[in-house]
Amino acid sequence: xxxxxxxxxxxxxxxxxxxxxxxxxxxxxxxxxxxxxxxxxxxxxxxxxxxxxxxxxxxxxxxxxxxxxxxxxxxxxxxxxxxxxxxxxxxxxxxxxxxxxxxxxxxxxxxxxxxxxxxxxxxxxxxxxxxxxxxxxxxxxxxxxxxxxxxxxxxxxxxxxxxxxxxxxxxxxxxxxxxxxxxxxxxxxxxxxxxxxxxxxxxxxxxxxxxxxxxxxxxxxxxxxxxxxxxxxxxxxxxxxxxxxxxxxxxxxxxxxxxxxxxxxxxxxxxxxxxxxxxxxxxxxxxxxxxxxxxxxxxxxxxxxxxxx
Amino acid sequence: xxxxxxxxxxxxxxxxxxxxxxxxxxxxxxxxxxxxxxxxxxxxxxxxxxxxxxxxxxxxxxxxxxxxxxxxxxxxxxxxxxxxxxxxxxxxxxxxxxxxxxxxxxxxxxxxxxxxxxxxxxxxxxxxxxxxxxxxxxxxxxxxxxxxxxxxxxxxxxxxxxxxxxxxxxxxxxxxxxxxxxxxxxxxxxxxxxxxxxxxxxxxxxxxxxxxxxxxxxxxxxxxxxxxxxxxxxxxxxxxxxxxxxxxxxxxxxxxxxxxxxxxxxxxxxxxxxxxxxxxxxxxxxxxxxxxxxxxxxxxxxxxxxxxxxxxxxxxxxxxxxxxxxxxxxxxxxxxx
Numbered sequence: 211x212x213x214x215x216x217x218x219x220x221x222x223x224x225x226x227x228x229x230x231x232x233x234x235x236x237x238x239x240x241x242x243x244x245x246x247x248x249x250x251x252x253x254x255x256x257x258x259x260x261x262x263x264x265x266x267x268x269x270x271x272x273x274x275x276x277x278x279x280x281x282x283x284x285x286x287x288x289x290x291x292x293x294x295x296x297x298x299x300x301x302x303x304x305x306x307x308x309x310x311x312x313x314x315x316x317x318x319x320x321x322x323x324x325x326x327x328x329x330x331x332x333x334x335x336x337x338x339x340x341x342x343x344x345x346x347x348x349x350x351x352x353x354x355x356x357x358x359x360x361x362x363x364x365x366x367x368x369x370x371x372x373x374x375x376x377x378x379x380x381x382x383x384x385x386x387x388x389x390x391x392x393x394x395x396x397x398x399x400x401x402x403x404x405x406x407x408x409x410x411x412x413x414x415x416x417x418x419x420x421x422x423x424x425x426x427x428x429x430x431x432x433x434x435x436x437x438x439x440x441x442x443x444x445x446x447x448x449x450x451x452x453x454x455x456x457x458x459x460x461x462x463x464x465x466x467x468x469x470x471x472x473x474x475x476x477x478x479x480x481x482x483x484x485x486x487x488x489x490x491x492x493x494x495x496x497x498x499x500x501x502x503x504x505x506x507x508x509x510x511x512x513x514x515x516x517x518x519x
Numbered sequence: 520x521x522x523x524x525x526x527x528x529x530x531x532x533x534x535x536x537x538x539x540x541x542x543x544x545x546x547x548x549x550x551x552x553x554x555x556x557x558x559x560x561x562x563x564x565x566x567x568x569x570x571x572x573x574x575x576x577x578x579x580x581x582x583x584x585x586x587x588x589x590x591x592x593x594x595x596x597x598x599x600x601x602x603x604x605x606x607x608x609x610x611x612x613x614x615x616x617x618x619x620x621x622x623x624x625x626x627x628x629x630x631x632x633x634x635x636x637x638x639x640x641x642x643x644x645x646x647x648x649x650x651x652x653x654x655x656x657x658x659x660x661x662x663x664x665x666x667x668x669x670x671x672x673x674x675x676x677x678x679x680x681x682x683x684x685x686x687x688x689x690x691x692x693x694x695x696x697x698x699x700x701x702x703x704x705x706x707x708x709x710x711x712x713x714x715x716x717x718x719x720x721x722x723x724x725x726x727x728x729x730x731x732x733x734x735x736x737x738x739x740x741x742x743x744x745x746x747x748x749x750x751x752x753x754x755x756x757x758x759x760x761x762x763x764x765x766x767x768x769x770x771x772x773x774x775x776x777x778x779x780x781x782x783x784x785x786x787x788x789x790x791x792x793x794x795x796x797x798x799x800x801x802x803x804x805x806x807x808x809x810x811x812x813x814x815x816x817x818x819x820x821x822x823x824x825x826x827x828x829x830x831x832x833x834x835x836x837x838x839x840x841x842x843x844x845x846x847x848x849x850x851x852x853x854x855x856x
Binding site: 336 | 665806
């Protein structure tokens with residue numbers, strides 16, 4: 211694309227003056243974006259909504275079925291379980307993954323020497339390809355008493371855990387790995403925000419007699435609030451779409467205890483020997499998108515008053 | 520308001536929020552970090568002061584506590600960040616029985632270098648490795664072309680329809696990636712105009728990667744912050760749009776091209792679900808897609824060696840380009856203001 215010279219030939223669609231003023235070369239520069247976004251982003255988004263109202267499986271021609279797909283998806287007995295599992299994953303991820311990066315970042319921001327080493331170590335798990343991370347942790351989670359994690363637990367006298375093998379501990383195990391894999395990115399974002407805190411604010415707090423803890427509470431955390439609010443909602447949006455961990459660790463098991471909404475969408479579309487139920491899959495993904503959009507709107511409305519103080 | 524989440528470590532706030540958070544002007548310029556508190560350096564540099572003041576630092580008790588906390592933190596980071604990877608490295612050259620019986624022992628029965636050789640040659644991790652490089656290189660090229668030409672047209676050439684196009688690009692940020700999954704898959708099966716399925720070709724991964732609104736926003740905003748006088752001067756000297764793009768704008772854009780490149784290559788290296796759907800032949804699959812399938816069929820020690828090999832390149836890239844990585848990762852925060 212980039213080797214194309216500015217052509218001088220007028221086109222039928224447009225007057226010569228438009229080309230003279232560079233209209234055509236502008237359009238040429240815009241073309242890659244228009245084509246790629248058109249075909250691989252804008253068109254599929256529209257199609258998603260259309261398909262959710264159709265019965266399509268590539269075998270028979272598409273037919274409009276109104277809201278049938280939505281009815282089918284909402285009455286699927288698996289949906290309730292999948293929603294509960296996804297919410298459970300999101301809550302656990304908040305519990306594990308939200309405070310840890312914040313504490314680590316605040317502590318790290320005070321490190322004077324070898325800060326680069328700290329950041330690099332914290333970020334290292336993010337660089338590991340997620341698939342490799344999951345497969346590696348699957349080995350760690352070996353439920354045998356000789357499994358890596360169980361061996362470490364035995365050093366401190368804790369009996370072997372079933373990890374992925376039991377419905378009760380499977381989800382927390384998934385979240386633990388996801389937190390390990392993701393915390394580094396959040397830490398770096400917080401660190402960037404922390405270096406942007408105006409040091410005058412700390413000086414001012416000290417003049418008012420604030421100790422270290424008070425400075426953290428009344429200067430650092432309020433200054434981080436905008437970033438904290440955004441990472442919170444982004445984490446919710448991200449965890450609502452969790453797929454890799456439940457798919458590769460447990461494939462939804464044991465006893466459907468890790469079937470998430472995205473796993474359900476995947477199964478509708480791609481794990482059906484009779485041809486995918488694309489209508490149901492898109493209907494559920496549209497529902498998820500609408501829910502997330504609504505949730506985010508509500509969240510920003512509720513938090514606007516706090517963040518613009 | 521929702522955002523697609525396929526950008527590792529760098530979530531993007533809608534641009535409207537930038538100013539809403541109180542950052543004056545909402546200037547996310549890369550050259551001068553967020554333009555908000557220009558007195559500070561980048562995230563990696565030590566600041567002149569932080570929470571602990573010099574006066575605090577002079578007290579021995581505080582100094583000791585701080586040092587102890589930092590030492591503990593370093594140990595924890597080494598254990599959590601480096602530990603699993605060191606274990607993988609160790610396990611990749613340990614016989615299967617040792618890894619199964621005494622996973623935490625260090626080479627109880629010697630080292631087995633053969634694992635790495637077997638994984639590379641017999642299991643043909645070398646093929647998957649090259650495939651991964653091809654996937655990443657193509658996705659990188661497509662993303663760079665779309666983002667730079669599009670960003671240039673939107674920011675510098677500014678046609679009348681530019682605002683609409685940019686609005687539509689921004690709108691895609693609010694659509695979760697999962698909505699696109701099925702229709703995009705069907706687009707690959709039956710693409711417009713081409714008439715033949717793109718399934719099991721690399722185009723199926725390369726082309727959709729280009730539709731990254733995040734890249735376009737980053738590049739456009741960077742171009743917006745370039746000094747306009749230079750464009751005027753180049754125009755005066757008779758440079759056309761193409762000259763302006765190639766000889767003026769691109770050479771000035773190295774920092775942002777580096778950031779976009781890091782994002783593009785990492786994303787391509789990490790992606791799983793999409794390449795798994797569209798690259799179904801093992802011979803053309805990248806590592807991330809092939810590894811889960813290998814799990815059942817090969818012996819544990821060779822499998823762990825394959826995992827270790829798959830981790831080497833991203834880690835090596837990270838060690839070499841550490842600054843660029845961390846700056847890119849912090850950018851998500853900078854954009855949020």
